[in-house]
Amino acid sequence: MLENIKTIYFLLKIFSQLNKYRKFKLIKYNKNLQDKLDINLIDYKRLSGKYVEYESNGIAKEYDLNDILQYEGGYLNGKRHGLGKEYHYSNGELIYEGEYLNGKRHGFGKEFYSDGKLKFKGEYKEGKRWSGKGYNKYDIDVIFELKGGAGSMVDYDFYGDHLEFEGNYLNGERNGEGKEYYKNGNLKFEGEYLNGKKWNGKGYDIHNNLAYELKDGKGYEKEYSINGFLIFEGEYSNGERNGKGKEYGGTAGELDFEGEYLNGEKNGYVKLYDFNGQLYFEGEYLNGKRNGKAKLYYNGVLQFEGEYLNDIKRKGKEYINGKLEFEGEYLYGRKYNGKGYDENGNITYELNNGNGKVKEYYWNILEFDGEYLNGKKNGKCKEYDYTGRLIFDGEYLNGKKKGKCKEYNYEGKLIFDGEYLNGMKNGTGKEYKDDELIFEGVYLNGKRWNGKGKEHGLVGLLIFEGEYLNGKRWNGKGKEFDKSYNLIFEVVYANGEKKPLIN
Numbered sequence: 001m002l003e004n005i006k007t008i009y010f011l012l013k014i015f016s017q018l019n020k021y022r023k024f025k026l027i028k029y030n031k032n033l034q035d036k037l038d039i040n041l042i043d044y045k046r047l048s049g050k051y052v053e054y055e056s057n058g059i060a061k062e063y064d065l066n067d068i069l070q071y072e073g074g075y076l077n078g079k080r081h082g083l084g085k086e087y088h089y090s091n092g093e094l095i096y097e098g099e100y101l102n103g104k105r106h107g108f109g110k111e112f113y114s115d116g117k118l119k120f121k122g123e124y125k126e127g128k129r130w131s132g133k134g135y136n137k138y139d140i141d142v143i144f145e146l147k148g149g150a151g152s153m154v155d156y157d158f159y160g161d162h163l164e165f166e167g168n169y170l171n172g173e174r175n176g177e178g179k180e181y182y183k184n185g186n187l188k189f190e191g192e193y194l195n196g197k198k199w200n201g202k203g204y205d206i207h208n209n210l211a212y213e214l215k216d217g218k219g220y221e222k223e224y225s226i227n228g229f230l231i232f233e234g235e236y237s238n239g240e241r242n243g244k245g246k247e248y249g250g251t252a253g254e255l256d257f258e259g260e261y262l263n264g265e266k267n268g269y270v271k272l273y274d275f276n277g278q279l280y281f282e283g284e285y286l287n288g289k290r291n292g293k294a295k296l297y298y299n300g301v302l303q304f305e306g307e308y309l310n311d312i313k314r315k316g317k318e319y320i321n322g323k324l325e326f327e328g329e330y331l332y333g334r335k336y337n338g339k340g341y342d343e344n345g346n347i348t349y350e351l352n353n354g355n356g357k358v359k360e361y362y363w364n365i366l367e368f369d370g371e372y373l374n375g376k377k378n379g380k381c382k383e384y385d386y387t388g389r390l391i392f393d394g395e396y397l398n399g400k401k402k403g404k405c406k407e408y409n410y411e412g413k414l415i416f417d418g419e420y421l422n423g424m425k426n427g428t429g430k431e432y433k434d435d436e437l438i439f440e441g442v443y444l445n446g447k448r449w450n451g452k453g454k455e456h457g458l459v460g461l462l463i464f465e466g467e468y469l470n471g472k473r474w475n476g477k478g479k480e481f482d483k484s485y486n487l488i489f490e491v492v493y494a495n496g497e498k499k500p501l502i503n
Contacts, residue, residue: 058082068092079103088114088158095158098124113137113160125149128172137161153178162226167193182206183226197239205230229277240288247281283308298363320364331375335360362386370396385410394420418443441468448472466493473498 052075053061060075069092073084080100088095094116098109104127111120117140122132134144134153137160144154149172155165163185167178173196180188186208191201194217203212203221206228212221214236221236234245283294289311296304306316313330320343328338328351335358340349349357354375360368365388370381376399383392389412394405400423407416418429424446431439441453448468455464455478466476473493491498 052078064089074100101126113156114158115160117160119156119160122146125172129169130172149173157226164226171195182224182228184228186228188224194239199239234285238287241285242287243285245283245285246279248277248279303363318361320361325359325361334375336375373398399423464493 051063053063054075058075058081059073060071061069062071064070068090069087070089071080071084071086073080074082076082080103082100083098084100085094086096087093091114093114094112096105096109096111098105099107101107105124106126107124108122109124110118113119115137117137118135119137120129120132120134123130128149129146130149131147132145133142134146134155135141136143137156145151146153146169150170151168153165153167153169153174154163156162157164162183163181165174165178165180167174168176170176174193175195176192178193179190182188184206186206187204189198189201189203191214192199197217198214198221199217201214202210203214203224205211205222205224211224213219214221217239218237221232221234221241222230223232225231230248232241232245232247234241235243237243278297278300280297281290281294283290284292286292290308291310292307294304294306294308294316295302301322302319304313304316304318307314312333315329316327317324318326323343324341324345326335326338326340329336331354335351336354338351339347340351340359342348349359351358351372354372356372358368358370358372359366363386365386366384367386368377368381368383370377371379373379377396378398380395381392382390385391387410389408389410391408391410392401392405393408394401395403397403401420402422403420404418405416405420406414409415413435414432416425416429416431418425419427421427425443426445427443428441429443430437437456439448439453439455441448452466453464453468454462457463462479464473464476464478466478467474474495476493478491478493478498479487479489489500491500493499
């Protein structure tokens, strides 16, 4: 068992080559390796925070867990390569347009503020700004210039309203004297950087009180959000978290972070709401990652106690409302060997090398209720979102959706009722929107494909009936209506071409 765990963690490290520029980070993806490991889409999304849709001629699109487009452009060997566009992690707005090499920005490119104004234009090298000019959002003046990865940097946030950093750059990273600032403009850190890490200097809280001091990359650091809320305190050495530490929620009652941690980076699957700055993690770190003994809290109540390895749960106990819910080992951060209990302490399920019935929770909310075989979802199950709403009711085979199933949106409304095969829509099915039928027909590999189908518009009006090919209307008749549901005109599709229907 231990050897299997070591093997899996080695494979996870392969997946953990991270794009270090963006706050919502994406793991690089080798498609051939994923196919060999048979990691299904849901598992991959959980681990990497993204999924990829491949198109013809080396073009692909990346999406996050909320289906927000993160990248579109050239792809080679599972990595961004060639010309592409990158979008903001939260709202899908364009942040970069230019060249990539082996998954990193490399070559000529442009960065943009949220309103589309130019932020930086120039050359990139292995993901770092190398040579070029940076601009002010409001007056379009040049505010800094880099040559050969060196210069004086003045950096604003994506919205262009908050000065985040000013200081010296060398080899494309913060090196030498520099300053960081809070959102209100107060000083956050002042001192010396080494290879992008805080090395010597003083850190302040949002009220300009001295909070910590670093010397040669060592000290007891306190890290604050840009709004000034304490989010970490603990031992610091070699410019990283090393030793014991604690993590806290940020702004009271607001969403502070969306994602999960993987290999020391916020990345992926869950949403974390803070609770008035309450403690939610305490434990040990090694080279910036959670390693060793640890405790997780939910709204101030113990939720997990055990061990981490490379920022992933290895073994321990889970609690719900203070009562033991699971005790055992984890693989991929998921339950693998152990027992589950109800609130009275009775055993409700048992896993043996990934086999058996299981219940998984997002914090205290039931997320999955079903069966596992060899560590993969198999058989009938139900899945729930982070609010506890049912989002899937159906079957799995070898970790992929198969057979008849129903899917629901965040409001609990039915959005799909039909057949799956190999994790994708295959066979007959129906789609709904706001309780109205919008499509019924045949699917192939997740798309409306190769067969008869019907599309319905508002109040159930039939807007197209005919054949589909590769997800597009191909042969048949269609209708278009105005906002009052009055017929505007009728069209006919022939080999994918749309032409007015002559009466």
